[in-house]
Structure formats: structure tokens, C-alpha cells
Amino acid sequence: DTGVSQDPRHKITKRGQNVTFRCDPISEHNRLYWYRQTLGQGPEFLTYFQNEAQLEKSRLLSDRFSAERPKGSFSTLEIQRTEQGDSAMYLCASSLTAESTDTQYFGPGTRLTVL
Amino acid sequence: AQKVTQAQTEISVVEKEDVTLDCVYETRDTTYYLFWYKQPPSGELVFLIRRNSFDEQNEISGRYSWNFQKSTSSFNFTITASQVVDSAVYFCALKTGTALIFGKGTTLSVSS
Numbered sequence: 607d608t609g610v611s612q613d614p615r616h617k618i619t620k621r622g623q624n625v626t627f628r629c630d631p632i633s634e635h636n637r638l639y640w641y642r643q644t645l646g647q648g649p650e651f652l653t654y655f656q657n658e659a660q661l662e663k664s665r666l667l668s669d670r671f672s673a674e675r676p677k678g679s680f681s682t683l684e685i686q687r688t689e690q691g692d693s694a695m696y697l698c699a700s701s702l703t704a705e706s707t708d709t710q711y712f713g714p715g716t717r718l719t720v721l
Numbered sequence: 722a723q724k725v726t727q728a729q730t731e732i733s734v735v736e737k738e739d740v741t742l743d744c745v746y747e748t749r750d751t752t753y754y755l756f757w758y759k760q761p762p763s764g765e766l767v768f769l770i771r772r773n774s775f776d777e778q779n780e781i782s783g784r785y786s787w788n789f790q791k792s793t794s795s796f797n798f799t800i801t802a803s804q805v806v807d808s809a810v811y812f813c814a815l816k817t818g819t820a821l822i823f824g825k826g827t828t829l830s831v832s833s
Binding site for chain 1: 725756758763764765766767768771812814816819820821822823824825826
């Protein structure tokens with residue numbers, strides 16, 4: 607069984623540039639989540655999809671951030687006009703709502719560094 | 722408000738020692754789930770265990786055991802006979818709705 611995969615694993619960009627990350631969930635998982643983790647902190651929720659519908663967004667998700675999940679499969683997270691404060695690890699997770707407890711399984715993350 | 726507190730920032734032990742990682746949570750919901758995840762240096766969060774609020778039975782899995790006490794809002798994690806491979810950051814998390822609410826993590830260092 608293939609786990610959650612994320613691409614790229616590392617991204618270095620200059621302030622003001624746009625970046626896009628991709629997440630491929632565990633196949634047949636209908637829920638997909640994005641979290642952000644800064645140094646020394648636990649992950650913080652950004653947004654989640656059930657199939658292709660984006661059902662919840664955190665207040666952390668500023669208008670420079672946009673996420674999509676076309677056709678309910680992979681998801682992309684785009685950050686426009688990056689700022690140094692966006693430097694963090696971006697984690698993707700997926701789960702299956704058929705499971706009563708809806709356990710979230712995480713990918714390896716994309717580490718973003720904004721110079 | 723929902724909150725998870727992991728008061729221990731860093732713990733260092735020598736191999737074969739037992740170690741307990743503390744987790745205290747806050748929620749007013751009566752139905753909730755508690756989780757532990759391990760984050761090795763590679764960065765991926767690895768799921769370890771899930772507990773629901775109606776099941777206070779303690780659980781043992783190999784060298785790992787978990788103690789859930791609703792009376793003290795705690796969900797502590799014990800590693801028996803620690804090994805170097807246990808070195809990682811361990812996160813406790815609370816789920817009442819969709820999102821997981823994580824503590825700040827405890828960094829465990831096991832030396833040989």
C-alpha cells in the first residue's frame with residue numbers, strides 16, 4: 607500500500623515568487639488535509655478536502671494561499687508572493703471517512719525556505 | 722478552547738531506560754479522539770495510536786504503552802527499554818472536529 611507522497615521535498619525560493627506543492631494521498635482516501643509546521647512547533651491545520659470539495663479553511667490560510675483538489679485525487683497548495691514568514695514544513699495527510707475514527711496519515715512534507 | 726500541552730520539551734535517556742512522555746489536553750467536548758505521532762529526523766509524522774474518549778482502557782503494543790485518564794485529562798506514553806531508534810520528536814494530538822490539534826512535541830534522545 608503506497609503512503610502519502612509529496613513533491614517537492616524541498617523548495618528554496620526568493621521572496622515574492624510563487625510556489626506550488628503537490629500531494630498524492632493514499633489511494634481511495636477521500637479526505638485530504640494540509641498542515642504547516644514551523645521550527646519547534648507542532649503542525650497547524652490549514653485546510654481540508656472531502657473528495658474535490660474544500661470544506662474547511664483555517665484563519666492561518668491567508669488570501670495568498672490557495673489549495674485545489676481537482677477530481678478528488680491529488681491536491682496542490684499554491685503560495686503567491688511568498689514572504690519569509692512562509693518558511694515552514696508543509697505537511698499533507700489523508701484519511702478515509704469509512705473508518706469510524708478517521709485517522710490521518712501523513713506524507714514526508716515539503717520544506718519551504720523563502721530567502 | 723481546545724488545547725494540548727506537552728510540558729517536556731526535551732528528554733535524554735540512556736538505552737534500556739524506561740521513559741514516559743506526558744500529554745495533557747483541554748476540551749469541553751464529550752466525544753473526542755487522542756493520538757500520538759512520532760516524527761523522526763526524516764520529517765514524516767508516523768501514526769502510533771488512537772484513543773476515543775469513551776475508551777479508557779490502557780494499551781500496550783510491544784515496548785510502547787499508553788495511559789489514558791479522563792479524570793486528569795492526560796494521555797501519557799511510556800517506552801519501555803528505550804532504544805536509539807526511538808530518538809525522535811513525539812507529538813500528542815486532540816481531535817474533536819476535523820482538524821488535529823497538536824502539542825508542541827517532546828524531543829526524545831536515546832544514547833547508546
